[in-house]
Amino acid sequence: MYIHMFAFRFKPEVTETKKHEVVVAIRALQNDIPEVLETHVGLNESPRGKGYELGGVMKFADSAGCQRYNAHPSHQKLLSWLLQLIDAIEVDFSSL
Numbered sequence: 001m002y003i004h005m006f007a008f009r010f011k012p013e014v015t016e017t018k019k020h021e022v023v024v025a026i027r028a029l030q031n032d033i034p035e036v037l038e039t040h041v042g043l044n045e046s047p048r049g050k051g052y053e054l055g056g057v058m059k060f061a062d063s064a065g066c067q068r069y070n071a072h073p074s075h076q077k078l079l080s081w082l083l084q085l086i087d088a089i090e091v092d093f094s095s096l
Helices: 016-032 063-071 073-085
Strands: 001-010 038-043 055-060 086-094
Touching: 001 063, 016 038, 016 055, 016 073, 038 073, 063 073, 063 086, 073 086
Parallel strands: none
Antiparallel strands: 001 055, 001 086, 038 055
């Protein structure tokens, strides 16, 4: 199993409506990209979030599946508008 974790800090101008649109768009990737086995994403409720307002986890069979996801046109289309709205951190690892 291969895990892709991410957290976003939204730019100040991003509305609550747009934040929810981001959650929906990320969840939809599982329908378009066969390598995505599971997707869990939502707005952060932790008081210890250090400004990160959204968190998520995706599961893949292996690292190669995650790499194919990264290059997939649906993911690239999402990134084309998402990256201008966020500061992100990502962590990828194999889960034994």
